[in-house]
Amino acid sequence: MKLRKYFSLTRAGIIESLQFRLATVVMIFGNLLYLIVVYFLWKAIFASSGTDMVNGMTFSDTLIYLVLATALFNFMEMYTVWEIGRNIQSGKIVLDLLKPMEYRRYLFWSYSGTFVTQFFFTFLPTFIVVAIVTHGAITFGFNLVFFVISVIMAVAINYSIDFLVGTICLYTESIWGINIMKQVIVLLLSGATIPIAFFPEPLKTIVYYLPFQSIYNAPLTLLLDGNSKPDTTLITLGTQLIWCVVMLVLSKLFWKISLRQITVNGG
Amino acid sequence: MKRKGLGFYLRIYRKILIQDIKSKMSYRADFIISTIGMIFTNIAGFVSFWILFRNFPSINGWNYYEMLFLYGFSLISLTPVQCFFDNNWSLRTYVYSGDFIKYCFRPINLFFYYQSEVFDIKGLGQLAFGVGTLIYSWNKIGLAVTPLMLLKVILFLITASLVMIALQNAAAATCFWIQNSFYVLDLVLKFKDYAKYPITIFSPVFRFIFTFIMPVAFIAYYPSLVILRPDAVPILSWLSPFIGCLFFWLSYKFWMYSAMKYSGTGS
Amino acid sequence: MENMIELRNVSKEFKVLNRREGLKGSIKDLFSRDYKIVRAVDNISMNIKQGEIIGYLGPNGAGKSTTIKMMTGVLEPTSGEILVGGNIPYKNRTKNAQEIGVVFGQRSQLWWALPLIESFKLLKDIYQISNSDYNSMLALYQSLVDIEPLLHKPVRQMSLGQRTLSDILAAFLHNPKIVFLDEPTIGLDVSMKAKIRTLIHALNKEKHTTVILTTHDMGDVDALCQRIVIIDKGKMLYNNDIEHLKGFFGSYRTLKIRIDGELKQQAKVIQEELPDFSVSADEEWISILVDEEKATVMEVLNQLQQSHEIRDMQLEEISTEEVIKKIYEEGVE
Numbered sequence: 001m002k003l004r005k006y007f008s009l010t011r012a013g014i015i016e017s018l019q020f021r022l023a024t025v026v027m028i029f030g031n032l033l034y035l036i037v038v039y040f041l042w043k044a045i046f047a048s049s050g051t052d053m054v055n056g057m058t059f060s061d062t063l064i065y066l067v068l069a070t071a072l073f074n075f076m077e078m079y080t081v082w083e084i085g086r087n088i089q090s091g092k093i094v095l096d097l098l099k100p101m102e103y104r105r106y107l108f109w110s111y112s113g114t115f116v117t118q119f120f121f122t123f124l125p126t127f128i129v130v131a132i133v134t135h136g137a138i139t140f141g142f143n144l145v146f147f148v149i150s151v152i153m154a155v156a157i158n159y160s161i162d163f164l165v166g167t168i169c170l171y172t173e174s175i176w177g178i179n180i181m182k183q184v185i186v187l188l189l190s191g192a193t194i195p196i197a198f199f200p201e202p203l204k205t206i207v208y209y210l211p212f213q214s215i216y217n218a219p220l221t222l223l224l225d226g227n228s229k230p231d232t233t234l235i236t237l238g239t240q241l242i243w244c245v246v247m248l249v250l251s252k253l254f255w256k257i258s259l260r261q262i263t264v265n266g267g
Numbered sequence: 268m269k270r271k272g273l274g275f276y277l278r279i280y281r282k283i284l285i286q287d288i289k290s291k292m293s294y295r296a297d298f299i300i301s302t303i304g305m306i307f308t309n310i311a312g313f314v315s316f317w318i319l320f321r322n323f324p325s326i327n328g329w330n331y332y333e334m335l336f337l338y339g340f341s342l343i344s345l346t347p348v349q350c351f352f353d354n355n356w357s358l359r360t361y362v363y364s365g366d367f368i369k370y371c372f373r374p375i376n377l378f379f380y381y382q383s384e385v386f387d388i389k390g391l392g393q394l395a396f397g398v399g400t401l402i403y404s405w406n407k408i409g410l411a412v413t414p415l416m417l418l419k420v421i422l423f424l425i426t427a428s429l430v431m432i433a434l435q436n437a438a439a440a441t442c443f444w445i446q447n448s449f450y451v452l453d454l455v456l457k458f459k460d461y462a463k464y465p466i467t468i469f470s471p472v473f474r475f476i477f478t479f480i481m482p483v484a485f486i487a488y489y490p491s492l493v494i495l496r497p498d499a500v501p502i503l504s505w506l507s508p509f510i511g512c513l514f515f516w517l518s519y520k521f522w523m524y525s526a527m528k529y530s531g532t533g534s
Numbered sequence: 535m536e537n538m539i540e541l542r543n544v545s546k547e548f549k550v551l552n553r554r555e556g557l558k559g560s561i562k563d564l565f566s567r568d569y570k571i572v573r574a575v576d577n578i579s580m581n582i583k584q585g586e587i588i589g590y591l592g593p594n595g596a597g598k599s600t601t602i603k604m605m606t607g608v609l610e611p612t613s614g615e616i617l618v619g620g621n622i623p624y625k626n627r628t629k630n631a632q633e634i635g636v637v638f639g640q641r642s643q644l645w646w647a648l649p650l651i652e653s654f655k656l657l658k659d660i661y662q663i664s665n666s667d668y669n670s671m672l673a674l675y676q677s678l679v680d681i682e683p684l685l686h687k688p689v690r691q692m693s694l695g696q697r698t699l700s701d702i703l704a705a706f707l708h709n710p711k712i713v714f715l716d717e718p719t720i721g722l723d724v725s726m727k728a729k730i731r732t733l734i735h736a737l738n739k740e741k742h743t744t745v746i747l748t749t750h751d752m753g754d755v756d757a758l759c760q761r762i763v764i765i766d767k768g769k770m771l772y773n774n775d776i777e778h779l780k781g782f783f784g785s786y787r788t789l790k791i792r793i794d795g796e797l798k799q800q801a802k803v804i805q806e807e808l809p810d811f812s813v814s815a816d817e818e819w820i821s822i823l824v825d826e827e828k829a830t831v832m833e834v835l836n837q838l839q840q841s842h843e844i845r846d847m848q849l850e851e852i853s854t855e856e857v858i859k860k861i862y863e864e865g866v867e
């Protein structure tokens with residue numbers, strides 16, 4: 001079966017990430033502490049504002065948004081740029097390119113095991129806790145289905161952007177610089193640290209034309225907006241789909257062109 | 268063998284530093300990209316801050332410029348850890364691969380020798396941002412500029428920086444005990460972002476935690492009170508220089524003890 | 535001559551995690567773990583004199599690195615005593631470090647980004663080498679190898695051979711009493727190996743430095759070592775001169791002859807004629823492993839000539855490599 005080789009990479013990844021028991025505990029604990037900090041910070045902000053609603057979001061909306069954004073971040077952060085950069089510097093990339101699998105896919109599936117453990121250890125518990133604590137703030141309807149579809153596309157977009165940026169490492173040794181720029185831009189403009197609803201007007205419009213908001217803002221808005229109009233949902237998912245295709249094609253093309261350039265130059 | 272005092276170590280550090288900067292300059296592209304990355308990080312941090320707080324006249328009795336003062340203060344006191352102790356981030360890799368052993372054969376202090384290997388020049392960009400922010404907010408708040416005030420700020424900045432150094436040392440040294448200590452370091456990194464908020468927004472339990480267990484409140488909040496709230500300075504603020512030194516000393520002891528305990532994986 | 539290194543009944547134990555297999559095993563490991571105690575070094579005693587070059591041999595995982603780590607003060611022995619140049623290494627690691635030099639074949643200890651000469655200058659400060667000692671050492675290096683092209687090259691741009699060479703020079707720079715070389719020739723080409731062996735030999739002669747050499751390359755041993763120590767599974771198997779080693783299994787030599795006819799068949803015939811010795815055949819030769827305590831090669835040859843017509847012959851001494859291999863495989867009686 002064709003998928004089998006991918007899943008065996010997933011399985012190896014799960015085994016590898018389970019080796020580190022203490023790390024798992026620290027990860028869960030740290031995540032919890034971090035969320036508590038976010039809670040207090042925003043509580044203070046809302047308390048100081050004097051109204052219940054800031055920029056169209058209530059305190060519990062904002063909190064759910066940010067908590068789940070963090071959980072999504074932990075789930076989606078694959079350190080791809082680092083991985084590619086290090087593989088290039090150490091020369092391991094030559095071995096990986098010889099594998100009977102496209103490098104882009106190999107890297108993704110090698111990491112997918114961590115996806116699974118992260119999903120069960122961070123995302124799911126966070127989601128359940130949030131759903132219970134805020135009883136009722138998350139509606140359980142079709143929005144969950146849209147959310148899942150949206151997250152899958154978000155993972156694809158996020159990975160494509162990572163891979164695109166990682167490819168730049170073929171040209172420069174500055175992994176740290178490249179990675180930090182990507183991370184900063186993605187986190188800010190995707191609405192992972194501050195909901196895009198809080199952005200001032202011109203910036204908000206610009207951000208909606210960029211691919212980044214499809215990573216965090218899109219799935220989370222779909223989830224939180226329990227009874228949105230069908231056309232809003234469609235537009236959000238449609239935009240994501242377009243970005244998904246565009247980024248996949250771009251990352252693939254850029255990698256192909258870069259690799260040819262590098263092999264020709266013998267770099 | 269002559270005694271190896273502070274002068275000996277300073278001389279060696281200066282020599283390594285000069286050589287290191289020389290060689291960094293020879294990788295111009297990396298240097299430029301990293302610097303741009305660092306500037307990006309700072310701009311993004313500033314933009315997030317601005318988006319968040321432009322809507323609110325004050326948070327918990329702290330007005331915008333006072334918040335900005337805390338922000339600038341934290342940026343400066345987080346600079347030394349970035350510049351001088353960045354090798355802590357690689358410690359895990361050295362320990363895991365067994366390469367750490369190579370640091371154990373020199374007749375000088377192990378901690379010094381290890382940390383001296385890396386000087387992260389990028390931290391200077393952060394310093395510039397921090398100083399700019401601090402001066403701007405200092406002006407806007409209308410604080411006096413007297414030699415005594417300057418002396419206070421400088422003293423408190425230096426000792427505050429020791430707190431973050433201590434936290435990072437302790438977090439990095441966990442890699443001698445647990446295998447995948449990246450999460451511990453990452454956790455500490457996340458928390459340092461919260462150093463810039465006034466601790467009064469938290470509940471008493473977390474105030475306690477951030478004061479005594481994960482003492483991020485000493486990075487900006489407590490020392491800043493001496494300048495911003497001269498009429499009601501809590502005893503902890505006056506103690507913060509001693510606490511900074513104490514934490515640093517404890518973290519150094521822990522680092523050295525852990526390194527000595529370390530039995531060297533691999534061959 | 536005084537003893538530079540003394541080991542008395544040294545043992546080192548480690549706690550090792552037993553990992554379970556497969557996905558289920560990994561999940562089980564998450565909740566319960568069981569450890570076992572491994573004796574990496576088991577009751578080893580030896581003395582090493584000043585100026586000696588000792589080959590410290592053993593198969594992978596035998597406990598060589600652990601012993602070296604104990605001698606350099608990185609590890610504390612579980613039991614037993616170690617004295618290195620009069621110091622107890624783990625009690626005073628820094629003082630011990632002043633007296634030793636260490637090279638790991640594949641892990642450079644030099645500053646990655648710095649040109650070699652700058653690394654040397656830093657080491658001069660760190661080890662507090664006086665100007666005159668430093669200059670005379672550099673002059674000595676210049677007379678031994680062509681270091682000019684290396685001095686201004688950053689370590690990260692060097693080839694493996696150049697890096698190893700630089701690491702060895704750096705290890706000897708402060709004129710240590712003892713130098714530990716861990717697989718210094720691993721991965722190097724033949725001419726670089728020879729260069730490095732010559733260099734080590736010359737430095738040892740010039741400075742009377744004690745050298746502890748671990749290696750898997752018997753060429754290193756033959757070229758450099760007067761004495762070898764072999765350990766396996768933490769236990770010492772052999773500790774004596776290299777000449778003594780060759781006679782260790784009796785004095786063996788291999789007699790190779792070529793005769794007419796099908797060699798495999800002929801080998802069987804010869805085996806019947808010479809029941810004391812093992813006889814084998816390949817495409818070209820029939821090999822007879824002669825134990826000279828039972829009969830000399832000449833006697834065997836005379837006997838063979840009476841029944842066979844020998845077209846050609848060769849005589850091979852047993853090599854160090856073969857003896858070591860025999861020791862690894864069969865142990866010492």
